Amino acid sequence: MRPRQPEGLAALSTRELQVAELVSEGRTNRQIARALSLSEKTVEVYVSRAFVKLGVSSRAAVARVITQQRLRSGAPE
Secondary structure (H helix, E strand, O other), rough: OOOOOOOOHHOOOOHHHHHHHHHHHOOHHHHHHHHHOOOHHHHHHHHHHHHHOOOOOOOOHHHHHHHHHHHHHHHOO
C-alpha cells in the first residue's frame, strides 16, 4: 500500500506556498519575484508547480483554495 500523498496546501513546499499566497493577493509574477528576491522565471516555475499540486488552472483558483483552507482552519485572512 502506497503512503497517502499530502493534499491541498499541505502538498506545497514552503516556497510554493509563499508564492501561492502572494498570487492569492493578486500580485504579478514580477511583484512576487521582487518581494522574494527571485527571478521571474523561478516564480513562474513555482506558480506552475502550485497549479499542478492544487489541481487548478488559474490564479483565481489558487486564491480560492487558499481562502477555503484558511476558512476551514480558522486562520485569519
